[in-house]
Amino acid sequence: MNLESVSSLEQFKLDLVKLEQEQLLMLIEKHQNLIKVSNKTALKKLPLLFETVLNLGNSKGFSATSLRDISQATDMSLGAIYTYASSKEDLLLMVNAYHIAIIENCYEAFGKPYDSPFDNLLLSIKIHLYLSQIYRPWFYFAFTETKHLSKKNIRQSKASELKSEQFFHNIIESGIHDKSFREHSSDFSAAMVKSLLQDWYLKPWKYSNRGISLEDYNLEIKRLLTLYLLP
Amino acid sequence: MNLESVSSLEQFKLDLVKLEQEQLLMLIEKHQNLIKVSNKTALKKLPLLFETVLNLGNSKGFSATSLRDISQATDMSLGAIYTYASSKEDLLLMVNAYHIAIIENCYEAFGKPYDSPFDNLLLSIKIHLYLSQIYRPWFYFAFTETKHLSKKNIRQSKASELKSEQFFHNIIESGIHDKSFREHSSDFSAAMVKSLLQDWYLKPWKYSNRGISLEDYNLEIKRLLTLYLLP
DNA sequence: GTCTATAGTGCGATAGAC
DNA sequence: GTCTATCGCACTATAGAC
Numbered sequence: 001m002n003l004e005s006v007s008s009l010e011q012f013k014l015d016l017v018k019l020e021q022e023q024l025l026m027l028i029e030k031h032q033n034l035i036k037v038s039n040k041t042a043l044k045k046l047p048l049l050f051e052t053v054l055n056l057g058n059s060k061g062f063s064a065t066s067l068r069d070i071s072q073a074t075d076m077s078l079g080a081i082y083t084y085a086s087s088k089e090d091l092l093l094m095v096n097a098y099h100i101a102i103i104e105n106c107y108e109a110f111g112k113p114y115d116s117p118f119d120n121l122l123l124s125i126k127i128h129l130y131l132s133q134i135y136r137p138w139f140y141f142a143f144t145e146t147k148h149l150s151k152k153n154i155r156q157s158k159a160s161e162l163k164s165e166q167f168f169h170n171i172i173e174s175g176i177h178d179k180s181f182r183e184h185s186s187d188f189s190a191a192m193v194k195s196l197l198q199d200w201y202l203k204p205w206k207y208s209n210r211g212i213s214l215e216d217y218n219l220e221i222k223r224l225l226t227l228y229l230l231p
Numbered sequence: 232m233n234l235e236s237v238s239s240l241e242q243f244k245l246d247l248v249k250l251e252q253e254q255l256l257m258l259i260e261k262h263q264n265l266i267k268v269s270n271k272t273a274l275k276k277l278p279l280l281f282e283t284v285l286n287l288g289n290s291k292g293f294s295a296t297s298l299r300d301i302s303q304a305t306d307m308s309l310g311a312i313y314t315y316a317s318s319k320e321d322l323l324l325m326v327n328a329y330h331i332a333i334i335e336n337c338y339e340a341f342g343k344p345y346d347s348p349f350d351n352l353l354l355s356i357k358i359h360l361y362l363s364q365i366y367r368p369w370f371y372f373a374f375t376e377t378k379h380l381s382k383k384n385i386r387q388s389k390a391s392e393l394k395s396e397q398f399f400h401n402i403i404e405s406g407i408h409d410k411s412f413r414e415h416s417s418d419f420s421a422a423m424v425k426s427l428l429q430d431w432y433l434k435p436w437k438y439s440n441r442g443i444s445l446e447d448y449n450l451e452i453k454r455l456l457t458l459y460l461l462p
Numbered sequence: 463g464t465c466t467a468t469a470g471t472g473c474g475a476t477a478g479a480c
Numbered sequence: 481g482t483c484t485a486t487c488g489c490a491c492t493a494t495a496g497a498c
Contacts, residue, residue: 037463061378064294066491077465078493088492144375147292158436165437187441188451191430192423199426205389206396210418220419228458268481297473308483309475319474 001109006123009214012130016102023101027094034086042084048074049084050095054137062092062145092148099138100160103131107167117175118230124167125193125221132201133214139201165194172229181229189229196221232340237354240445243361247333254332258325265317273315279305280315281326285368293323293376323379330369331391334362338398348406349461355398356424356452363432364445370432396425403460412460420460427452 005015021043028035028042035042052073056065067088071078085091110127112120132139146157169190175181200207200217207217236246252274259266259273266273283304287296298319302309316322341358343351363370377388400421406412431438431448438448 041463059378061292061294061376063292064379067493068491079466079495080464082493083463086493144378145292147290147375148295161434162437184454185451187443188448188455191437192427192455195426195430196423199422199429203392206393206422212418217419220416223415224419224423224459228455272481298475299473310477310484311482313475314481 001106003110003113006126006130009130009133013134016106016134019102019105023098023105027098027101030097031090031094034090036083045074045076046084046094049076049081049091050098051137053091053095054141057141057145058137062141062148092145093153095138096142096149096153099135099142103135104160106131107164112171117171117178117180118225121168121171121175121193121225121229122222124171125197126218128164128197129200129214129218132197136201136204143198143202165190168193175229182231184229189225193221193225196224232337234341234344237357237361240361240364244365247337247365250333250336254329254336258329258332261328262321262325265321267314276305276307277315277325280307280312280322281329282368284322284326285372288372288376289368293372293379323376324384326369327373327380327384330366330373334366335391337362338395343402348402348409348411349456352399352402352406352424352456352460353453355402356428357449359395359428360431360445360449363428367432367435374429374433396421399424406460410462413462415460424452424456427455 001015001019005012024043024046025039028039028046037045049070052070053062053065056069056073060069067078067081070076070091071081074081081091085094106127110123114120114123142157146154149157169186172181172186172189176183176186200214232246232250236243255274255277256270259270259277268276280301283301284293284296287300287304291300298309298312301307301322302312305312312322316325337358341354345351345354373388377385380388400417403412403417403420407414407417431445
């Protein structure tokens with residue numbers, strides 16, 4: 001992943017494929033004691049399982065989704081599912097771990113490549129929008145189903161939430177410091193950026209009904225920040 | 232409810248009490264065929280049941296909450312619960328209907344009392360913030376547990392979501408029309424206001440950890456809108 | 463590696479005593 | 481109006497054949 005990757009959503013998707021494969025393999029190796037089939041078979045079937053967990057989980061809720069539902073939707077038997085995951089909860093944990101790994105890896109690949117804080121801010125926003133577009137089912141799932149995780153995992157999830165907000169916060173602070181941004185509460189503007197990004201994946205129906213594309217939305221955020229942040 | 236009521240959160244809470252009683256009674260009368268006890272007894276026990284549904288539902292999810300959990304938390308027997316609601320789903324519907332009725336009633340009580348679109352906008356924001364502060368458990372519940380409603384109720388819930396956004400949208404449009412607001416996409420600014428209001432009740436822990444009060448948050452939104460909307 | 467059959471548990475809901 | 485006891489069902493998870 002590099003600056004070329006964010007030239008368009010399609011390019012971004014393309015560049016993600018390799019990362020996805022790597023992370024899936026790492027996940028399988030990490031859970032090797034629980035997965036009872038070969039890496040090759042797991043690599044083939046886990047994506048289908050993950051997709052199904054997210055689809056069913058987002059439409060009826062994870063706890064209302066039974067393994068029978070998942071079995072039917074994936075055309076796998078109940079027994080077969082238990083060779084890929086040791087329990088229903090384990091399935092949830094793997095789905096989470098897989099997506100978190102990809103997303104964190106993706107953020108780390110970029111950093112702050114520009115001199116101008118404003119450009120760095122716009123870049124992070126674009127990356128976040130692209131990621132939430134591609135992994136929208138997981139973003140939505142993670143938001144609404146956190147409560148089914150253990151306390152430790154809930155803490156972790158809140159921490160990761162704050163970490164990404166902190167990322168925006170730092171960029172904005174650097175802009176205030178070098179006086180390219182207007183003096184203001186960077187806590188609030190970072191939270192605002194986060195909540196705008198969130199709205200995009202929490203209420204996709206709203207924007208698609210209005211015919212607003214990802215690029216439109218990105219541009220509106222840019223207009224807003226130009227007026228709000230720049231002197 | 233009148234303009235005096237929004238002078239402070241405490242005043243607002245005080246003025247809500249009467250409305251709450253009225254709406255609870257209306258709800259009981261509407262569900263009379265399903266409720267097997269007198270209005271007086273229902274009036275006394277339903278609030279506790281509702282509160283418990285929201286508490287447990289928000290911490291473990293509604294579908295993972297059993298009637299046995301609710302029974303234990305309210306010190307009522309399983310049988311007793313079934314004299315107040317005819318099923319677990321009915322409990323969910325009543326909690327929703329009750330809160331929706333209060334909130335809609337509250338909005339209708341205000342309208343657009345000022346000449347200036349900006350003042351009207353600030354007023355609606357304040358009302359929304361106050362309501363979401365007081366009924367935070369329900370706002371959070373409604374957001375994360377919509378999926379357990381029937382398709383008809385889900386449609387209704389999205390419609391109500393859009394309706395409240397439309398309310399902001401109309402005020403902003405009137406401001407653009409009378410040139411007191413800058414020319415811009417009112418779709419986006421209305422969505423932005425909504426998503427900021429949402430962040431407040433979806434992530435209370437974030438703001439309380441930072442020591443940001445409701446009034447602070449309200450002021451920051453005002454500052455943002457001053458820069459973004461006014462010429 | 464995948465299947466079917468089933469053990470064991472906890473659920474929503476009801477019946478009937480008080 | 482509230483309770484306890486219990487029915488029937490659907491769930492997670494496993495065992496053992498192929």
